[in-house]
Amino acid sequence: MADSVRVSESNGLTFLHVENPLASAKISLFGGHILSYIPKSDGQERLWLSPHAFLNGERPIRGGIPVCWPWFSDDHGKQKGELPSHGFLRTQVWQLTSSIEDENGTHLILTPSFSRAEGFEYDCEVTLKVSVGEHLTVNLSTENKGVVPFTFNCALHTYFHVDDIHNTELKGISGQYKDKTQNWALEDTPSPYTFSQQTDRIHLSAVKQTDVVVNGKTFTKVISNGNDSLVVWNPWQEAASISDMDPFGYKHMICVETSMTGGHDLAPGQVHELIQQVIPV
Numbered sequence: 001m002a003d004s005v006r007v008s009e010s011n012g013l014t015f016l017h018v019e020n021p022l023a024s025a026k027i028s029l030f031g032g033h034i035l036s037y038i039p040k041s042d043g044q045e046r047l048w049l050s051p052h053a054f055l056n057g058e059r060p061i062r063g064g065i066p067v068c069w070p071w072f073s074d075d076h077g078k079q080k081g082e083l084p085s086h087g088f089l090r091t092q093v094w095q096l097t098s099s100i101e102d103e104n105g106t107h108l109i110l111t112p113s114f115s116r117a118e119g120f121e122y123d124c125e126v127t128l129k130v131s132v133g134e135h136l137t138v139n140l141s142t143e144n145k146g147v148v149p150f151t152f153n154c155a156l157h158t159y160f161h162v163d164d165i166h167n168t169e170l171k172g173i174s175g176q177y178k179d180k181t182q183n184w185a186l187e188d189t190p191s192p193y194t195f196s197q198q199t200d201r202i203h204l205s206a207v208k209q210t211d212v213v214v215n216g217k218t219f220t221k222v223i224s225n226g227n228d229s230l231v232v233w234n235p236w237q238e239a240a241s242i243s244d245m246d247p248f249g250y251k252h253m254i255c256v257e258t259s260m261t262g263g264h265d266l267a268p269g270q271v272h273e274l275i276q277q278v279i280p281v
C-alpha cells in the first residue's frame with residue numbers, strides 16, 4: 001500500500017484516505033465511490049456529499065462520484081424499478097488492486113467484485129483508475145473479455161460542491177438536450193446556463209470541457225472523454241422528497257455527469273474508457 005493511503009472502517013464500510021503533498025481524498029470501497037477531493041492549492045472541497053447520505057451499505061451513496069454502469073438511470077430495457085437505477089456497481093464492495101505514488105500524486109486501481117448480473121450477462125473486466133494530485137482524474141474502463149459484442153452505458157455521476165446554486169453558471173455546453181422533467185422534450189441549451197428550478201437534462205453532444213462558475217469565477221473545470229453526452233442534474237425543491245437529502249441540500253450541489261447514454265457497442269477484445277478530470281481553478 002502506498003504511504004499516502006490510510007484505511008479506516010466504520011459501520012461495516014471500508015474507506016481509503018489519501019493524503020499527499022498535492023491533495024487529499026476519501027474513497028469508499030462500497031461503490032468504488034469517491035466522496036471527497038480537496039486540492040492543497042486552495043484547500044476547498046470540490047465534491048458535495050449529502051449530510052444524510054447512507055454510509056452503511058444500505059443504499060447507494062448520495063454525493064461524491066457514483067459509478068453508473070452498465071446502464072444509466074432506469075434505461076435497462078425493463079420496467080422502471082425492476083433493476084437498480086444506474087446499474088449494480090455503486091452498491092457492491094470493490095477491491096483496491098494497486099496503489100502507487102509519484103511526484104504527480106497517488107494512483108489507485110479499484111475493481112468491482114462482479115460485473116455480470118441480472119440485466120447484463122456478459123464477460124468483461126471493469127476497472128476504476130483514480131489519480132489524486134493537482135487534479136482528480138477518474139477513468140472507468142470496460143474491456144469485453146467474452147466472445148460476443150455487447151452494448152452498455154455508463155456515467156461518472158459527479159456531485160460538484162457549489163457555494164450557492166443561485167449564483168452558479170455552467171460554461172462550455174452547447175447544442176440540444178433531452179429534458180427529463182418535460183417528458184424528454186428536445187430543447188436548446190440556455191445561455192447563460194444558470195439555475196432556478198429542477199433540472200434533469202441529457203445534453204446530446206460529447207461535451208469535452210465544462211466550467212463550473214460560482215459567483216462569477218470559475219471554481220472547477222470538468223474535462224470529459226469517452227463520453228457521448230453530459231448529464232446535468234439538480235433536484236431543486238424535489239430534494240425534500242429524497243430521503244438521503246435535506247430540503248435545502250440542492251443549494252450546494254450541481255451534478256455534471258460525464259456519460260455514455262446512447263448505448264456503446266463493444267466488440268470482443270475492445271476497451272472503452274470513460275474519463276473525467278476535475279481541475280480546481
Ligand SMILES: O=P(O)(O)OC[C@H]1O[C@H](O)[C@H](O)[C@@H](O)[C@@H]1O
Pocket residue numbers: 060073085086180200201231232233255
Ligand atoms: O437517485 P439516483 O438513482 O441516485 O439518481 C439521481 C439522478 O441521477 C441522474 O442525474 C438522473 O438524470 C436523474 O433523473 C436522477 O434523479
